[in-house]
Amino acid sequence: MDRVRLGVLGAGNIAVLNVKGYLEDPRCDVVAVCDTDEEAGRLAAKEWGADSYYRDLSALLADESVDAVEILTPTHLHHDHVIAALEAGKHVSVQKPVANSVDDALEMQAAAEKAGRILRISECFVHYPPLELAKRLVSDGAIGKPTSLRIRTLVGQTDSDFQANLRPEGYGWRLDKRSPGGHLFDDMVHKYAMALWLLDLDITSVQAVVRRRDLFFEPCAVIFEYEDPEVLGMMEVQYSPNFYMRSSYYGADEFFEITGDEGQIWVTRATGEMLDLAPVMLFTGTPHERKTTEFTDIEADWATGFVRSSQHFVDALTEGTDAAMSAADATDVLRLCFAVYQAGATRAPVDPRTITGVVSPPGWGEW
Ligand SMILES: NC(=O)c1ccc[n+]([C@@H]2O[C@H](COP(=O)([O-])OP(=O)(O)OC[C@H]3O[C@@H](n4cnc5c(N)ncnc54)[C@H](O)[C@@H]3O)[C@@H](O)[C@H]2O)c1
Numbered sequence: 001m002d003r004v005r006l007g008v009l010g011a012g013n014i015a016v017l018n019v020k021g022y023l024e025d026p027r028c029d030v031v032a033v034c035d036t037d038e039e040a041g042r043l044a045a046k047e048w049g050a051d052s053y054y055r056d057l058s059a060l061l062a063d064e065s066v067d068a069v070e071i072l073t074p075t076h077l078h079h080d081h082v083i084a085a086l087e088a089g090k091h092v093s094v095q096k097p098v099a100n101s102v103d104d105a106l107e108m109q110a111a112a113e114k115a116g117r118i119l120r121i122s123e124c125f126v127h128y129p130p131l132e133l134a135k136r137l138v139s140d141g142a143i144g145k146p147t148s149l150r151i152r153t154l155v156g157q158t159d160s161d162f163q164a165n166l167r168p169e170g171y172g173w174r175l176d177k178r179s180p181g182g183h184l185f186d187d188m189v190h191k192y193a194m195a196l197w198l199l200d201l202d203i204t205s206v207q208a209v210v211r212r213r214d215l216f217f218e219p220c221a222v223i224f225e226y227e228d229p230e231v232l233g234m235m236e237v238q239y240s241p242n243f244y245m246r247s248s249y250y251g252a253d254e255f256f257e258i259t260g261d262e263g264q265i266w267v268t269r270a271t272g273e274m275l276d277l278a279p280v281m282l283f284t285g286t287p288h289e290r291k292t293t294e295f296t297d298i299e300a301d302w303a304t305g306f307v308r309s310s311q312h313f314v315d316a317l318t319e320g321t322d323a324a325m326s327a328a329d330a331t332d333v334l335r336l337c338f339a340v341y342q343a344g345a346t347r348a349p350v351d352p353r354t355i356t357g358v359v360s361p362p363g364w365g366e367w
Pocket of ligand 1: 010011013015035037055057074075077095123124167169170171186
């Protein structure tokens with residue numbers, strides 16, 4: 001297709017970041033908005049210049065002027081909404097996490113294959129320029145053979161306008177049994193995606209210690225073993241509930257460290273901007289020269305990942321390029337997430353490739 005006529009399903013908290021890339025892309029028109037919250041839906045349709053507002057998904061899907069649907073509804077609804085859109089002949093982009101269970105994700109993948117339509121999962125970290133650069137540096141051999149990946153997430157507070165404007169309704173469904181878990185599910189799927197994508201290697205074993213604080217947050221220390229036995233991964237979530245950090249978005253900050261036989265790469269930010277460092281740094285050294293390369297001339301605003309992700313979906317529809325992230329990749333991310341919960345509960349190593357169904361942390365939602 002030459003142009004994409006997009007319908008947006010769900011005009012909640014994340015929509016503003018997600019839709020910007022479509023609005024800015026000259027190959028795309030946002031033609032319809034659907035939200036059960038009529039006020040939010042009508043307001044979004046007006047702001048985005050969409051011709052139609054619908055309260056019901058069936059009406060949106062019956063609209064023949066809609067080629068593709070961006071699904072931004074709560075995660076527990078993704079399975080039904082994605083399958084309905086595919087069966088109506090629409091191409092689909094859906095926000096992470098793909099679904100609440102591995103079985104649901106597999107059904108969604110099968111529905112896309114049956115319908116012959118594109119299904120991709122919108123994963124903003126895959127399109128965040130500092131992380132793209134880090135992946136490229138690794139594959140170009142900048143640090144030699146990779147041996148280790150560390151991913152640190154620090155959850156705290158922020159007083160950003162974005163955070164202040166979030167609607168509280170967006171939190172209810174994340175805190176009860178409509179979700180299979182807390183922060184390690186809802187947010188950390190981004191970091192599981194990075195654990196698999198940055199090195200392009202499968203993870204064969206997970207060990208984890210997982211705690212819980214303030215219902216939702218799950219400080220943890222996790223070890224990943226990769227299919228290449230010379231590569232190890234470490235993932236930490238730390239929690240500082242009374243610490244206000246610099247962030248234009250949520251109160252969270254990430255740090256990625258990739259080590260190879262010949263050097264190390266740091267990605268010093270993503271959601272937040274806690275550190276006064278270049279977004280990407282490369283450390284290399286020989287007996288004759290030790291070198292630190294700071295990549296400062298790179299777009300590092302976290303929202304850029306959303307904009308580029310949306311434009312990447314338009315690329316896929318108009319140019320037939322691969323649509324990252326695929327449903328199969330997102331299912332592997334979900335398996336890894338559930339493997340961490342299972343390893344945390346049993347304190348035994350878990351092979352994520354064996355995970356089916358859903359795994360929740362002990363006691364989840366019993367409050
Ligand atoms: N990439 C990221 O960093 C990121 C950040 C936040 C949220 N997300 C994901 O985006 C999705 C939405 O999250 P959110 O924070 O915007 O949630 P939200 O609850 O703020 O928004 C969801 C919207 O969907 C609407 N809705 C609910 N049921 C509906 C239905 N049956 N038909 C039509 N509309 C319906 C709600 O009225 C609401 O406006 C989730 O899957 C979440 O995990 C991703």
